[in-house]
Amino acid sequence: MSMYKHYSDGRRRFLKMSALFGTSALISPAIARAEGGGADSPENGGFAASRSRTLGKGSCALEASPLGFGVMGMTYNRSQSPSREQCIRLLHEAVERGVTLFDTAIIYGPLSNELLAGEALSPFRGKISVTTKFGHEVINGKGTGRQDSRPETIRRYCDESLRRLKVDAIELFYQHRFDPRIPVEDVAGTISELVKEGKVRRWGMCEVTPGTIRRAHAVHPLTAIQSEYHLMHRDVENNGVLDVCRELGIGFVPYSPLNRGFLGGCINEYTQFDPNNDNRQTLPRFTPEAMRANMRIVNILQQFGRTRGMTSSQVALGWLLQKAPYIVPIPGTTKLSHLEENLHTLDFTCSPQEWAELENAVAATPVTGARYNAEQQRQVGH
Ligand SMILES: NC(=O)c1ccc[n+]([C@@H]2O[C@H](COP(=O)([O-])OP(=O)(O)OC[C@H]3O[C@@H](n4cnc5c(N)ncnc54)[C@H](OP(=O)(O)O)[C@@H]3O)[C@@H](O)[C@H]2O)c1
Numbered sequence: 001m002s003m004y005k006h007y008s009d010g011r012r013r014f015l016k017m018s019a020l021f022g023t024s025a026l027i028s029p030a031i032a033r034a035e036g037g038g039a040d041s042p043e044n045g046g047f048a049a050s051r052s053r054t055l056g057k058g059s060c061a062l063e064a065s066p067l068g069f070g071v072m073g074m075t076y077n078r079s080q081s082p083s084r085e086q087c088i089r090l091l092h093e094a095v096e097r098g099v100t101l102f103d104t105a106i107i108y109g110p111l112s113n114e115l116l117a118g119e120a121l122s123p124f125r126g127k128i129s130v131t132t133k134f135g136h137e138v139i140n141g142k143g144t145g146r147q148d149s150r151p152e153t154i155r156r157y158c159d160e161s162l163r164r165l166k167v168d169a170i171e172l173f174y175q176h177r178f179d180p181r182i183p184v185e186d187v188a189g190t191i192s193e194l195v196k197e198g199k200v201r202r203w204g205m206c207e208v209t210p211g212t213i214r215r216a217h218a219v220h221p222l223t224a225i226q227s228e229y230h231l232m233h234r235d236v237e238n239n240g241v242l243d244v245c246r247e248l249g250i251g252f253v254p255y256s257p258l259n260r261g262f263l264g265g266c267i268n269e270y271t272q273f274d275p276n277n278d279n280r281q282t283l284p285r286f287t288p289e290a291m292r293a294n295m296r297i298v299n300i301l302q303q304f305g306r307t308r309g310m311t312s313s314q315v316a317l318g319w320l321l322q323k324a325p326y327i328v329p330i331p332g333t334t335k336l337s338h339l340e341e342n343l344h345t346l347d348f349t350c351s352p353q354e355w356a357e358l359e360n361a362v363a364a365t366p367v368t369g370a371r372y373n374a375e376q377q378r379q380v381g382h
Contacts, residue, residue, distance in 0.1 A: 052100070053328050055172075055251025056223030060202050062129060062172060062251070066321060066346060068101030069094045069339075070255065070332030071117050076108040078261070079274035081334050084116065091120040093336055095128060097343055103226075103253070103330045104165075105133035105176055106157055110143050114164040122166035131224075132161050133206065135176035147379070149179035151190040158199055172223055174204040178382035184212050188219035195220065204253070207380035210240035213250070222250045224328075227380075229254035230263060231316055231362050232285075232297060233371050239381075245326065254320055257329035262291070263316040264338070265298045282373055290369030300361045304354075313338070314345040315358065321345065322355055 134157040137148040194200040202223035269288035273281040280286040301312035
């Protein structure tokens, strides 16, 4: 049974219980269900919606809802956003619908995104996981564009994130970008100490190579790798990252699973990005010319969805979910309607042949524009 099918009953009970006890003491029935599950089997091309997925293994394992929630765009890099109250309400709606993995980072804002996550989600601590990321240097609340993963900085960032998130321990602390000055063994060793001290429960890395993953994992087991992955950017299938995750039992969290909204079909060559708060205007794939050309790919997803009752976002997310049981995408949204649409992905099943047809149709359509500019590209793939 899907998370959504339980929604009406669950919501009525939740509201009634909230009135009696206050939301902080509660967790929705959907979450209780999600906690009880195991890994999904994508063998028939589907994914069991009511089950949780497992990122990592052994003492480093983290149970999560099949779809997480990327909090970033609520305050950072996705143009205008609703008020703080609206964002908090939407995050609560996500919890209520069974989402248990929420992703933020120190650099988002900077700081404002962690503060939002802390305010909205700390009442649910112990029931959901808020993951955050260190690495980008932030001085006096401003990003410098440099990396800083020195052990003493990781420790300081950890203490500050704990305060902003209002938790005793960070459920999953990612290194946001590799720092070429600091050997990965030193980063992993620092995390190991923070785990022993009880300040961090698990760790992960973003946009790193299989070689770096192996070295890091040997010092302290990784729970998840987070890299960009969607139908328009499939590098992790070919560069060994998904293979090494499968081999070592590390989870994989695709970020920007809708290609920063593009695969949802709501943005196009005429979209005006907020010049002060949207990194898409710096990305070659988001020039008006590139978006006009790449709209052919959105059309393929829309066509695929049309005969199956799915939207292009659901096609994009469903394709990722059926790739492997250790994958948990983290789409972001500022809208309840999009949250519900994305969670409804879990109600659909397509056969492996159908997914292969979609994949082949998209692969036959060249993508126009690189995903990152030169500076951003320099920071990934170490
Ligand atoms: N590790 C890293 O380096 C890294 C980098 C980037 C992002 N991330 C993480 O990944 C998360 C998601 O990434 P993202 O925000 O870049 O990309 P995304 O999830 O691919 O796309 C988000 C955009 O899609 C739109 N959207 C969501 N659902 C939709 C739907 N059903 N139909 C149409 N549009 C829809 C949202 O707009 P509305 O608000 O209008 O719904 C939002 O602007 C972030 O929050 C962050 O946590 C990590």
